[in-house]
Amino acid sequence: MLFVVALPLLILFSFKSKYRESLPSRFFLFNNKKFNQENGVWFHVCSLGEARALKPILKFLEDEEIKITTITHTGQAEAKKYDADVRYLPYEMFLPFWITKQKVLVVLEAEFWYMLFVVAASRGTKVILLNARISERSAKKYLQFAWFYKKMLSQVEIIYAQSETDKNRFLALGARNIEVIGNIKLAGEIKKTKEYTKPQVETIVAGSTHETEEELIIKAFVAYKKLHDAKLVIVPRHPERFELVYDLMKSYAMVNSLSLSRWSQEKNFDADMILVDAMGELNNVYAISDIAILGGAFKSDVGGHNPLEPAYFGCKIITGKHFFHQKELFKYVHHVQYVENDEIAKALLASKELPPSMVEETINLDVVINKIKE
Numbered sequence: 001m002l003f004v005v006a007l008p009l010l011i012l013f014s015f016k017s018k019y020r021e022s023l024p025s026r027f028f029l030f031n032n033k034k035f036n037q038e039n040g041v042w043f044h045v046c047s048l049g050e051a052r053a054l055k056p057i058l059k060f061l062e063d064e065e066i067k068i069t070t071i072t073h074t075g076q077a078e079a080k081k082y083d084a085d086v087r088y089l090p091y092e093m094f095l096p097f098w099i100t101k102q103k104v105l106v107v108l109e110a111e112f113w114y115m116l117f118v119v120a121a122s123r124g125t126k127v128i129l130l131n132a133r134i135s136e137r138s139a140k141k142y143l144q145f146a147w148f149y150k151k152m153l154s155q156v157e158i159i160y161a162q163s164e165t166d167k168n169r170f171l172a173l174g175a176r177n178i179e180v181i182g183n184i185k186l187a188g189e190i191k192k193t194k195e196y197t198k199p200q201v202e203t204i205v206a207g208s209t210h211e212t213e214e215e216l217i218i219k220a221f222v223a224y225k226k227l228h229d230a231k232l233v234i235v236p237r238h239p240e241r242f243e244l245v246y247d248l249m250k251s252y253a254m255v256n257s258l259s260l261s262r263w264s265q266e267k268n269f270d271a272d273m274i275l276v277d278a279m280g281e282l283n284n285v286y287a288i289s290d291i292a293i294l295g296g297a298f299k300s301d302v303g304g305h306n307p308l309e310p311a312y313f314g315c316k317i318i319t320g321k322h323f324f325h326q327k328e329l330f331k332y333v334h335h336v337q338y339v340e341n342d343e344i345a346k347a348l349l350a351s352k353e354l355p356p357s358m359v360e361e362t363i364n365l366d367v368v369i370n371k372i373k374e
Contacts, residue, residue: 003027003093018240022073025088032088034098040065041372042102042125044089044116047071049185049306050108051078053131056187058082060369067102071111095119104372106130110138114152121155129159130368131184134169135303135324142173150174160368162328179367183328186363190312193280198288199269202230204348205285205315208237208305209295214245217293218252218273220344225258225272227349233269233285235276237295237305242277249273286313291351294319297326298341307333307357314356318347332361 014023024030035042041064045051051070058066066084070076079086090098092115099116101123107116109131121127134142142149153159153175161167162183170178204224206217214234221232236245246262253260253273261271263278269288276285286292292310296302297320304323307330311317317336330336335357337347 003091016240018073018238020073022071022076022088025090026071027091029090029094029098032090035067035085035087035100035102037065037085038101040067040085040102042067042069042105042120043108044069044105044111045071045075045079045108046111047075048078050131051075053108053185053188054079054082055189057184057365057369057372058084060365061372064103064373089113089116092116099123099125101125104128106372109133110135112149112152114148117152117155127156128371129156129161131162132159132170133162133166133325133328134173135327137324139169139172142169146173158371163331166328181367182361182363183332184363184365184368185306185308185329186332186359186361187365188308190283190309192284192287192313194284196269196284196288199231202228202291203269203289204230204232204291204293205282205289205310206232206234206293207282207286207295207310209234209245210237210299210302211241211244213295213298214248216298216341216344217295218249220348221273222252222256222258223345224348231269231272231274233274233276233289235282235285239277239279242275246275246277249275283309283313286310286315289313289315291316291318291348292357293344297321297323297338304330307336308359311357311359314358316351316354317357318344318351332359334358334360 010023010027013019025032043054068079068084068086069089070079092113095115096119099119102125104126105120106128110133117127150173159170159175159178160181161178164180167178167180249260258272260273263276286309292315294305294307294317297304300322303325307317311333321338323330335355339347
């Protein structure tokens with residue numbers, strides 16, 4: 001009934017570039033047929049970050065028939081880079097007719113879909129939760145429906161949790177057979193795809209930014225630039241926002257007599273402010289930057305983004321205080337400034353006296369690979 005009521009909205013949103021591929025595939029099964037072959041290794045991820053996290057695991061499973069489902073179009077694009085059969089995960093009511101038996105289903109992080117777990121298990125597929133987490137915010141809501149999650153998690157053979165805190169939260173929901181192995185993103189290979197010349201002046205990158213965050217960062221940069229020679233590179237999280245961000249940057253550039261360029265047109269870092277309006281460039285920019293202002297944590301509804309990449313390239317990291325989805329990763333990163341929205345300029349000044357951020361920990365994936373192949 002809810003599906004029928006939501007049909008007009010689903011059709012309307014299907015015309016937006018962000019959902020043009022995913023919504024028809026998930027809610028209408030358009031170009032989204034079930035997996036042809038059975039008895040493969042099926043990974044389900046949500047979006048870009050989780051799809052990338054599969055890379056170090058998949059290289060140990062080259063002899064297996066790999067299947068991947070995603071939720072978002074960015075996750076889908078990343079998953080298609082692998083030698084795998086890739087689909088969107090359909091809306092739950094379609095799953096009983098869509099799921100085929102596989103050897104194992106590996107579900108990453110917090111993708112808790114009741115029908116996915118129940119139908120896969122009923123088909124004889126072993127279900128594993130990997131990199132499993134429950135945020136502090138979600139835990140309170142889940143506990144109100146503990147009976148429901150206990151029933152769902154009873155379909156899972158083993159849960160590989162990110163931390164002891166996550167393990168305890170799963171235990172409170174009635175889950176069983178839980179092992180803490182850490183965050184698998186620590187095993188991911190971090191590299192740049194292109195070599196750029198580092199600018200002669202201090203370079204600040206605003207990475208994976210969301211709506212409202214760019215303006216906070218630009219204001220802080222303008223104040224900082226009055227005292228120190230520097231340039232700002234902004235890399236928005238979502239490509240559909242490139243135009244809006246460029247217009248915002250243009251308004252501040254005009255008022256403050258700053259030069260501005262777009263990466264897609266200039267392909268250099270000569271201007272005072274540069275918009276990187278292209279995908280796949282963030283690590284390349286981190287590699288030539290001194291300071292990284294990591295987006296997604298200056299808004300209360302995003303939960304932060306992966307700090308391992310800027311830390312790997314030796315950037316001094318500044319981020320907001322709403323990083324609840326990345327708490328486990330931030331535990332491994334040293335020398336990070338966590339600031340309020342109005343403290344970014346002060347943090348830029350303080351970074352002069354701070355060492356670069358760094359990551360020391362690693363993770364062993366052998367236990368996971370052996371379980372999948374078991």
